[in-house]
Amino acid sequence: METPPQQANGGGSWTAFLKSIASFNGDLSSLTAPPFILSSTSLTEFSSYWCEHPAVFAAPAKEPDAAKRALLVLKWFLTTLKQQYASRSEQYGNEKKPLNPFLGELFLGKWEDSAGTTELISEQVSHHPPATAYNITNIPTGVRLEGYNAQKASFSKTINIKQIGHAVLTVPSTYSAEPDTYLITLPSLHIEGLIFGAPFIELDGSSYITSSTGFTAKIDYSGKGWLSGKKNSVTAVLYPTGKEKDVLYNVSGQWTKTFEIHTGAAKHNSSSNLVEVWDPEQVPTSKLNVAPIEKQHPLESRRAWSKVAAAIAKGDLDLVGVEKSKIENAQREMRTKERVEGRTWERRYFTARTDSADPALARLGPVVSLAEHGDADKTGGLWRFDSEKSKKAHEEPVPSGEVAANLAKELLGQ
Numbered sequence: 001m002e003t004p005p006q007q008a009n010g011g012g013s014w015t016a017f018l019k020s021i022a023s024f025n026g027d028l029s030s031l032t033a034p035p036f037i038l039s040s041t042s043l044t045e046f047s048s049y050w051c052e053h054p055a056v057f058a059a060p061a062k063e064p065d066a067a068k069r070a071l072l073v074l075k076w077f078l079t080t081l082k083q084q085y086a087s088r089s090e091q092y093g094n095e096k097k098p099l100n101p102f103l104g105e106l107f108l109g110k111w112e113d114s115a116g117t118t119e120l121i122s123e124q125v126s127h128h129p130p131a132t133a134y135n136i137t138n139i140p141t142g143v144r145l146e147g148y149n150a151q152k153a154s155f156s157k158t159i160n161i162k163q164i165g166h167a168v169l170t171v172p173s174t175y176s177a178e179p180d181t182y183l184i185t186l187p188s189l190h191i192e193g194l195i196f197g198a199p200f201i202e203l204d205g206s207s208y209i210t211s212s213t214g215f216t217a218k219i220d221y222s223g224k225g226w227l228s229g230k231k232n233s234v235t236a237v238l239y240p241t242g243k244e245k246d247v248l249y250n251v252s253g254q255w256t257k258t259f260e261i262h263t264g265a266a267k268h269n270s271s272s273n274l275v276e277v278w279d280p281e282q283v284p285t286s287k288l289n290v291a292p293i294e295k296q297h298p299l300e301s302r303r304a305w306s307k308v309a310a311a312i313a314k315g316d317l318d319l320v321g322v323e324k325s326k327i328e329n330a331q332r333e334m335r336t337k338e339r340v341e342g343r344t345w346e347r348r349y350f351t352a353r354t355d356s357a358d359p360a361l362a363r364l365g366p367v368v369s370l371a372e373h374g375d376a377d378k379t380g381g382l383w384r385f386d387s388e389k390s391k392k393a394h395e396e397p398v399p400s401g402e403v404a405a406n407l408a409k410e411l412l413g414q
């Protein structure tokens with residue numbers, strides 16, 4: 001059995017943390033985690049996990065057959081799970097508490113590789129409740145993912161997290177008149193290993209991908225049980241929407257290791273129906289390029305949190321508190337000022353859809369039990385990428401010198 005960190009560190013902080021979790025009110029940002037469990041990475045960065053294999057992300061655009069395109073989308077989704085839920089904790093057992101983003105926080109980057117340029121825009125679009133929105137576009141193919149997410153946590157034996165929000169993948173294809181739309185729901189998760197001071201994520205329940213081309217994938221997650229089962233297990237089936245029994249492809253394996261795709265409803269013993277084996281060890285991830293800190297917009301995550309990150313790296317908890325409070329207080333003052341002036345914070349890249357029904361949700365939402373309003377009450381809005389705003393943001397010069405200093409003072413108290 002592993003040694004709980006309070007013994008390893010000579011402090012009682014992990015036990016205190018466990019006690020605080022037991023009286024947890026569901027607000028993840030309110031968890032007072034001990035210093036060794038604090039991460040200097042903000043949740044706005046997590047949006048990049050959707051595309052660490054840009055070629056896999058863009059692949060559906062080149063597939064003529066609609067069912068195979070849906071399979072490629074399912075495959076891409078499954079390949080992202082390892083990045084999303086295990087990459088911070090490769091050895092398992094050191095999942096940390098990410099920084100809680102402030103409203104307007106940005107994380108911008110680009111992947112440049114064999115798939116061409118793929119752009120990432122991630123923005124904290126709501127603070128109460130916390131919600132992050134993202135848009136990822138592979139420029140050569142136009143494959144584009146947009147989405148937003150928030151978390152609802154509860155405590156029962158451990159921390160259980162329900163993800164609120166969804167993603168929409170658009171795949172332009174030379175083989176069909178209009179682009180395919182895929183509506184993607186997000187899995188639930190819980191934290192394992194808490195009692196041993198070695199937290200890691202296990203996924204549970206089911207999630208779905210349903211497409212405008214008439215295919216649906218159901219993905220089931222499970223972990224290691226008392227008597228059987230393997231950690232991070234996943235199975236999935238792809239079928240024509242509404243015909244769950246007519247399985248076209250099935251997938252089984254572990255989302256952290258390998259998974260196999262077979263035709264039909266089950267894997268044949270002879271593997272004669274094997275389509276593909278995905279092994280993450282064989283396919284290196286592509287590195288996201290992020291501008292050097294001094295060239296970033298003052299609201300870009302790594303620049304805005306740099307002093308907090310330095311304090312975490314030094315293990316100076318008092319300084320972490322001081323630097324975090326500067327940002328929190330400046331943000332509070334900004335919200336008060338906005339209230340007094342009768343305005344709200346203008347999101348830089350996203351707009352909450354309020355005018356008319358969202359086409360993807362209206363068309364595909366009922367298949368996967370997603371409401372037409374997209375749980376907007378729990379995410380501060382139904383957030384969609386705003387290409388007009390994005391164009392404007394791209395045309396503006398990144399604030400530097402005195403302008404940047406004033407912005408940092410006003411918005412981040414730095």
Ligand code: HC3
Pocket residue numbers: 028031033037043046047049084085095096097098149151159161163191199201
């Ligand atoms: C629950 C979580 C914050 C949310 C993270 C999300 C759901 C964010 C969206 C990404 O696309 C996927 C994702 C991956 C990991 C999720 C985090 C894991 C742990 C963190 C909690 C706030 C921290 C709990 C504290 C501790 C010490 C137990 O790890």
